[in-house]
Amino acid sequence: MKNSVSWKSALLGALAAVVLLLLVALIVVVTGAYNVAATDRHAPLVGWALDTTMQNSVESRAADLPAPVAFTPEMIAAGAGEYKAMCEHCHGGVGAGRAGWAKLMRPHPPALAEAASEWEPAEVFWIVNHGIKMSGMPAFGATHDEQTIWNIAGFVKMLPEMSAAEYAAYGSGSGNASHGHEGGSSSHDH
CATH class of the missing domain: 1.10.760.10 (Cytochrome c-like domain)
Structure with missing residues (x-):
C-alpha cells in the first residue's frame, strides 16, 4: 500500500510541475515578458x-x-x-x-x-x-x-x-536575380 501511495504522489508531483511550467510559459506569452528586440540577445x-x-x-x-x-x-x-x-x-x-x-x-x-x-x-x-x-x-x-x-x-x-x-x-549580381523574381529562370517547376 505504501508503494502505491508514493507512486501516486510522484505522479501527481510531476503532473503539478508540468502544469506549473505551462502556466509560467503562458504568462510569459500573454504578458510579453520575453524581450523579442533584435538588439537583445536570446537567453x-x-x-x-x-x-x-x-x-x-x-x-x-x-x-x-x-x-x-x-x-x-x-x-x-x-x-x-x-x-x-x-x-x-x-x-x-x-x-x-x-x-x-x-x-x-x-x-x-x-x-x-x-x-x-x-x-x-x-x-x-x-x-x-x-x-x-x-x-x-x-x-x-x-x-x-x-x-x-x-x-x-x-x-x-x-x-x-x-x-x-x-x-x-564572379562579378556582381545578375540583372534577373531579385527577391520578387518573376521571369527568366523562374518557371515554378517544383
Whole structure:
C-alpha cells in the first residue's frame, strides 16, 4: 500500500510541475515578458533550443532530397549571380562583408563562407527553397525554380573553398536575380 501511495504522489508531483511550467510559459506569452528586440540577445537556453531545432528540422526534411552528383561550373556561375543579388547582403561572401543592417539581425545570418561546410547540398537547397521561420531567411521556392535554387546551393557549397579573388571574379549580381523574381529562370517547376 505504501508503494502505491508514493507512486501516486510522484505522479501527481510531476503532473503539478508540468502544469506549473505551462502556466509560467503562458504568462510569459500573454504578458510579453520575453524581450523579442533584435538588439537583445536570446537567453542561452532559448538560443540553443532555437538553433538545435532549426538544424534538426532541416536535416530531417532534406534527408531524402536527390542532390546533383556534382555542381558544374555553369551551375556555380549562375548561382553566384543569384547569391550576390539576393544573399550577400545578409550572409556576406569571401572577402565581402554583410550589409550593416544585417549585422543587427537576430538570429545573426551565418557567414556562409565558413558555415556552408556544415551543411549538405540538399540541406542548403531546402533552406533556400523553404526559408527559416522567425529568422529573416525568406523562402525562395515560390519565386524561383528548382534549377535556380540548386545553382545557389552549389555556389554556397563552394564558398568555403573560394579565395576572395575567386569570389570577386564572379562579378556582381545578375540583372534577373531579385527577391520578387518573376521571369527568366523562374518557371515554378517544383
